[in-house]
Amino acid sequence: xxxxxxxxxxxxxxxxxSSTRLLADRLSAAAARELQARGHGVSVETIELRDxxxxxxxxxxxxxxxxxxxxxxETLTRADGVIAVTPLFTTTYSGLFKSFVDIVDPxxxxxxxxxxxxxxxTPRHSLALEYSLRPLFTYLHAxxxxxxxFAATDxxxxxxxxxxxxxxxxxxxxxxLAERVAARRNDGPADPxxxxxxxxxxxxxx
Amino acid sequence: MxxxxxxxxxxxxxxxxxxxxxxxERVRAMLTIARHADEAGLDVFATGEHHNPPFVASxxxxxxxxxxxxxxxxTLSTATTLITTNDPVxxxxxxxxxxxxxxxxxxxxxxxxxxxxxxxxxxxxxxxGIPLAIENYALxxxxxxxxxxxxxxxxxxxxxxxxSTPRPLxxxxxxxxxxxxxxxxxxEQAAYYGDGFLHNNIFWPMSHxxxxxxxxxxxxxxxxxxxxxxxIVGLGGQVFMRKSSQDAVREFRPYFDVAPVYGxxxxxxxxxxxxxxxxxxxxxxxxxxxxxxxxxxxxxxxxFLVDHAGLPLKTVLEQIDLLAGEVVPELRKIxxxxxxxxxxxxxxxxHAERVAAARAAGQVAxxxxxxxxxxxxxxxxxxxxxxxxxxxxxxx
Numbered sequence: 087x088x089x090x091x092x093x094x095x096x097x098x099x100x101x102x103x104s105s106t107r108l109l110a111d112r113l114s115a116a117a118a119r120e121l122q123a124r125g126h127g128v129s130v131e132t133i134e135l136r137d138x139x140x141x142x143x144x145x146x147x148x149x150x151x152x153x154x155x156x157x158x159x160e161t162l163t164r165a166d167g168v169i170a171v172t173p174l175f176t177t178t179y180s181g182l183f184k185s186f187v188d189i190v191d192p193x194x195x196x197x198x199x200x201x202x203x204x205x206x207x208t209p210r211h212s213l214a215l216e217y218s219l220r221p222l223f224t225y226l227h228a229x230x231x232x233x234x235x236f237a238a239t240d241x242x243x244x245x246x247x248x249x250x251x252x253x254x255x256x257x258x259x260x261x262x263l264a265e266r267v268a269a270r271r272n273d274g275p276a277d278p279x280x281x282x283x284x285x286x287x288x289x290x291x292x
Numbered sequence: 293m294x295x296x297x298x299x300x301x302x303x304x305x306x307x308x309x310x311x312x313x314x315x316x317e318r319v320r321a322m323l324t325i326a327r328h329a330d331e332a333g334l335d336v337f338a339t340g341e342h343h344n345p346p347f348v349a350s351x352x353x354x355x356x357x358x359x360x361x362x363x364x365x366x367t368l369s370t371a372t373t374l375i376t377t378n379d380p381v382x383x384x385x386x387x388x389x390x391x392x393x394x395x396x397x398x399x400x401x402x403x404x405x406x407x408x409x410x411x412x413x414x415x416x417x418x419x420x421g422i423p424l425a426i427e428n429y430a431l432x433x434x435x436x437x438x439x440x441x442x443x444x445x446x447x448x449x450x451x452x453x454x455x456s457t458p459r460p461l462x463x464x465x466x467x468x469x470x471x472x473x474x475x476x477x478x479x480e481q482a483a484y485y486g487d488g489f490l491h492n493n494i495f496w497p498m499s500h501x502x503x504x505x506x507x508x509x510x511x512x513x514x515x516x517x518x519x520x521x522x523x524i525v526g527l528g529g530q531v532f533m534r535k536s537s538q539d540a541v542r543e544f545r546p547y548f549d550v551a552p553v554y555g556x557x558x559x560x561x562x563x564x565x566x567x568x569x570x571x572x573x574x575x576x577x578x579x580x581x582x583x584x585x586x587x588x589x590x591x592x593x594x595x596f597l598v599d600h601a602g603l604p605l606k607t608v609l610e611q612i613d614l615l616a617g618e619v620v621p622e623l624r625k626i627x628x629x630x631x632x633x634x635x636x637x638x639x640x641x642x643h644a645e646r647v648a649a650a651r652a653a654g655q656v657a658x659x660x661x662x663x664x665x666x667x668x669x670x671x672x673x674x675x676x677x678x679x680x681x682x683x684x685x686x687x688x
Contacts, residue, residue, distance in 0.1 A: 147557030
């Protein structure tokens with residue numbers, strides 16, 4: 087079995103440069119360092135949802151993703167681990183982030199190690215990760231790591247939390263993700279045709 | 293290859309005029325469209341079945357029974373018949389009746405339906421869609437092939453000593469297609485019975501259609517009905533044509549941009565690239581549709597959606613004329629030249645071919661059950677059947 091692992095970053099930041107992307111990159115770097123320390127080759131692929139914003143809406147209206155978005159979906163479902171980071175808008179994940187999750191195949195993230203991150207203006211929003219993002223991924227049967235990372239504006243100045251500062255939270259979350267990714271290798275999405283029941287099974291189950 | 297049209301029977305406002313047909317106008321337009329398709333020489337007219345506005349096609353066999361009387365050559369079909377929410381006993385009766393009335397000039401396509409509330413309205417659960425399709429169709433086949441049926445299943449009242457009448461024409465049931473977009477289980481079902489499989493790919497990229505058809509073909513061979521390339525395949529499609537492609541795009545874009553199914557989404561150009569939608573000249577349609585054989589292998593039926601999105605009746609009739617006059621003759625030549633072998637069926641089986649095959653295999657069932665004197669009238673119902681002309685029942 088190959089020891090190479092692919093981490094896929096989903097970043098829903100809208101501005102460029104984006105603090106959401108900055109947090110996503112820190113998280114993926116921490117997980118990659120830990121995986122490399124364990125002897126794994128690591129590649130990181132990043133999906134910037136801003137690039138796919140129109141295609142996401144089109145997919146919701148037509149029922150299928152096309153072009154670059156279809157390729158991004160394929161990349162996501164073949165990942166060994168996912169880092170999903172969104173800005174918090176009006177108390178929860180951004181609409182674009184949720185729309186993207188809505189068009190992902192509901193089975194695609196089952197068992198997938200996922201690290202959650204979010205950015206916001208003040209630390210008073212930090213629990214949004216726990217009451218909105220975590221249940222969303224639990225519903226999809228993802229394997230969400232215990233530590234999710236919220237970065238408020240002040241965190242980037244190192245003033246947000248002097249007891250448990252952002253870099254330490256990032257390291258801990260990255261290590262948790264790396265442990266899960268190291269222990270599991272994604273063989274890609276199940277082939278719907280290979281797993282189709284035979285007709286005698288269908289008749290028996292009818 | 294057969295070429296025809298299928299309708300979803302939507303009542304949609306014409307965005308260029310603001311005109312919305314009422315239900316009566318729309319039903320009558322469908323009748324006109326079907327008769328025109330017959331006169332123009334298309335091979336198939338298929339109606340959808342829906343039980344919710346804005347669709348009007350709730351009673352397919354009533355519509356097709358009338359059309360059997362007023363058309364001459366066109367094969368009448370469905371796209372699709374709801375095998376999940378209809379009682380299979382009623383389907384057996386209604387479609388055997390249609391088969392008799394049309395003198396075998398019909399077939400039908402099973403589908404599950406995709407409108408959530410229709411299931412509970414008819415006493416069913418959408419989560420049981422596949423098991424319903426499997427059980428109901430198994431019963432439907434028995435009702436057509438066995439004279440007296442004892443049956444018990446999960447979804448319907450048991451039957452003891454039930455005979456569905458009229459018995460199928462010449463003792464041979466209608467040919468059946470199964471339509472599915474995403475479910476390998478339905479392709480498996482079609483393959484198991486050696487029935488036809490139609491992938492209605494109008495909203496899907498060809499890469500997906502190719503996979504589904506390939507799976508059906510492999511399983512058709514697995515179940516011993518012939519080689520994979522001999523399986524009976526159909527595809528959907530949608531086109532809008534004018535002599536020049538610029539005119540076609542200019543005229544169709546206002547309809548596309550606000551159409552209930554894809555409006556306000558991808559551009560006409562993006563959607564055309566990803567799906568079989570082709571808006572342009574007849575030659576563009578010939579080029580595009582002539583290439584699908586490369587993707588799915590030689591197939592036997594190509595259906596086009598032409599009467600949707602609020603297009604006026606006159607325009608739809610013009611589309612049928614362009615299809616029948618300019619596209620089909622040329623397209624037929626191109627695709628039939630690509631048929632891989634002479635023993636790959638050119639078309640789906642006709643009733644006459646199915647009767648000949650059933651006779652050769654000794655599988656012709658009774659055309660009447662209970663050949664005894666009627667205890668009440670003393671007469672025998674079964675008399676030699678005079679040759680009937682299609683439409684005779686309507687005094688035509």
